[in-house]
Amino acid sequence: MRVNPGGILSPKEVVGRDRLIQKLWRILGRQSLVLTAERRMGKTSIVKKMDSEAPDTVITIYRDLEGIKTAADFTRRVLDDVEKYLSYVGKSAIKVRDLIRNLTGLEIAGVVKLPELAEDHWNDVLQRAMEDLLEHQNCPVIFFWDELPLMLYDIKQQQGETFVQEILDVLRSLRQTHPNLRMVFTGSIGLHNVLTTLKRGGYANDPTNDMKIVDVPPLAQTDAEDLARQLIVGEGLAVELEKTAQEIAKAADNLPFFIHQLVDHFLEAEEPADVASIVKQYMLDPQDPWHLRYYRERIDTYYLNRDKALALELLDVLALAPEPLSFDEIYNRILSQTDTFDIESTRDVLTLLQRDHYIQQVDVNAYEFRFALIQQSWIIHRGLAK
């Protein structure tokens, strides 16, 4: 296998995800799902692999929703996909055609396009399009909607929150009305941030509470080492195979994106280097090529003012801990720095940090940084090193 850091992988190059994909198919047998993870964890590769290797018993439609600015644009995309599928099976979107004729007086032949006049009725068009698609359908239809949270965020910016609420409501109502309809929303941390904002705005009815939320984990250690090994062999790197593959997988926190990056670095390096010094070089590079400072910057963007300082304190404490810490240990270390924060706020912010993938709970009462890479970068960029 050849190295491809950041590019588009062919489905067979997406390795070590078979167990997760089987789990996702099992969930999709029952309900729709939301797939969340940080950037570059491989969400898109996973859903594209599922789309291309889907069993014959389901119909899958993959769509990347980035760049969509309005609810009507979204409807147009869905309509395109529905039309494309129906024409493929020799049918047409009769209900949508009727609706558009009623709304605009236009008689439509060939491929249905959403005319401007019908844009205000995107909601109806979306529902009819789904009805057209699902009518006479015996098997489940799955829409893989990549980067849906980003689209919602952009629609919110362009048209306001009401539109976002309406889209999510329509989608939920469609899921409830059509037992054969499944949706997979994928996106980075954005979705719950959009929803949180909605909740603050008084939107109490969580529009995804019928969907299973699945977090994309790093690869299992053996799979990560196997990926590193395949890349080293594929690129013909003259290194000690087993040792280097293990070191790369470990340094990359078993994340495929960073495994590709590190192997690529070996290819480019003019002088032999060891994995640890390559990682250190990335960390110290003033250009911050992996943009690991983002995890610091994000605290300012997404956390409420009252929580920011506590979040930083907590992460500072955990960054310096060589072993996982219990809650009491964490709180005591916070107290040794400052008595500003009470125990309940500390618990709340710890939960937030966990939800945002900064930290993980490794045992009943033991917390640590989720990724050693981010921990290392946190220590360097916050100047915590002794």
Next chain:
Amino acid sequence: MKVSRYTPSLLTSETLEALFVQRDKLAKRLVEQIRVSALTNSKQFNLLIGPRGIGKTHLISMLYHRVSQQTDLRDHLVIAWLWEEEWGVGSFFDLVLRILNALQAECKDDDLASRISRLYDLSPEEAEQVALSTLKNFIGERTLLLLMENLEVVFAELGDIGQKQLRSFLQEQSCCTIVATSQSLFNGVKLQTSPFYGFFRIQYLKDLSVEEAVTLLKNIAQQEENRKLVNFVQTTKGRSRVQAVHHLAGGNHRIYVVFSEFLANESLDNLIQPFMKMLDDLTPYYQERMMHLTSLQRKIIKVLTRHIYAMSVKEIARRCFATHQTISNQLKILRDRGYVSSDNIGRQSFYELREPLLRICLSIKETRGEPVRLIVDFLKAWYSRKELKELEAQTTNTSESSRFDSYYLKLAQERNAEEEHDPRIAAHYKALFEKYQQKDYDAALYHMHRLVELQGLSEDYLGQGILLDNLGWHKEAIRSFDKALDIKSDDFQSWNNRGYALFNLERYEEAIESWDNTLKIVEDFHLAWTNRGIALRYSGQYEEAISSFDKALALKPKDDSVWNSRGIALRYLGRYEEAIENFDEALKINPDRKFGKLNRAEMVFALNPNDKAYEVLEDALNQLTDVAISNNWWADIMLISLFKRNQDTQQWEFHIRKLVPLFKAYQFLNALGVGLIESCDALISEMVSQNAAQAWLEVWTEVAEGHEEFKIPLRILTTAVHYKAAPNDPRVFLQLPTEERTILKQALGLETK
């Protein structure tokens, strides 16, 4: 044929290949990645980063040609090359249109042309939909190779939504591979919040090194059939001119192409005129580069152009009436974009223009009508200090017409003197001494390197060489001393230290030559005579060594180390009595001299191993310190003399049975063990019978076998005796592990140490 300076994209594939330097490995990898993208479902995205003039378009043009020529890709790949000047891509639709037009230009497809033309009859919304489906249909099952120059400009114009639409297109269609260029790493691909975070494989294009620049210039000269330049760049002077361009242009490919026109010009007249013309040509290029900056960034550049040396951030901030933080942030951006370079000394950062030529060109307006300063700046960079001095001497006494030249040259020399006020030099010296005192030689070496770069005085190269030698980088140290000697061939310290570095590499003959050169300059340099003597002794030239020590002693009679060294040389010559006298002299001057007494005792024993000799030996061993014991001293002469004195096994056994416990009592048994190894050489002499050698081995085995310290020496001695019996049998040495084999071969003089 003239090589285009600004538009490599117009050059033919052959010319591009002929000029290509430095990046062959990268180009091959990129072509390979494009092939993988064309022939499989895996799609790769590369972003090449480097400042203007670094050769980005050249590389893209080469890729275009190399990929186009791969006939097996023709059914799998279509190429859309968006050139540098693709301004006005305000939306994703605009980009799709540009791609369609580029494909039409590439493929000359009438159907595509008419489809593009019909787009203009549609509403913008419809046109966008149709354009996208036209593009998808045209690509079909193939892969689209998108060559995009100035990606940062295209992304800025596309905006957030446009970038997201592009990414969505790339993800959904999985039919496109991109090789893009950019002047710097920009937020659109760098930030986790940007759609293209981590999407591209980032490749930084490096500056040309002087070596690579020489190759480039040679390639240009060959392309333009300029024989004179081909020959010139290979001369020492040619290389120093290339170095000057390197200084002026900071490794920028384009500037080398420009300079190739007059690089070989010798006379000032032939140099200044083309230089002024070149400034006229280059000024719009540099002005255009300034257009890409914000007003504060331009202000910083302006401040830096008014200074001939680097400035501290504090000073730049003061002159811009801005805060330290603001200026520091802007300077980092300018550095990333290749406008300025930085130098961190201790806690201070200094910045200067990366290409002095930028300063010269931007100063044109300010010095209109008075080009003196520009010429002076140029000459200063073009000629070395020494050359300037020589040229001035030549022009001062000649014709009237050269007075003007002389005037420039004098000014250039004065400017050189001014430059010594570069604030970084003092800062580097300060840091250098601090680090040296803290014994942080690595850090000290960094500052020394920087002083070499900034001033390049012979003293700097000397200092750099000494530090390198101390750190064990002997070969690099020699190169540095050679540089110092290029500048100042009569610097005796450089010759002397060069001798040390060669000595450390055990290149004794060359070391002796270096000290000979030292002594030609300073005849009464006692240390050089001493070192020369030691090198002669190490190379086995004992008589010559003694003469050299005599010279040293004539200059400094009370030097115990020289008396001791002279004694050792006599010891090897078998002149034990004289050796004792020399060791006595050394001990008279310095009674605590390490191994002084032991050296003497060994000689006494070698002369006659009687009871008195044992007393002297025990006294010497008794006075050894722990430090001395951990050092190298071995009793080879003592053992050789014993072996030769009386080839009687009983006598041998008698003495060995006394020596082993004696040395053991003073924890110095290693000295006997190593001595035994070193004395192997004497055994294989033709004068020694096989029986005698065998008997010597047996006695030693009998007496010393039980001691750990003798395990290795006895193995080696056994093999030496076998070797004596069958010197042509290669299996003999295989009895020993590799390390021990090497030790024996060295002891027998079959391999150098």
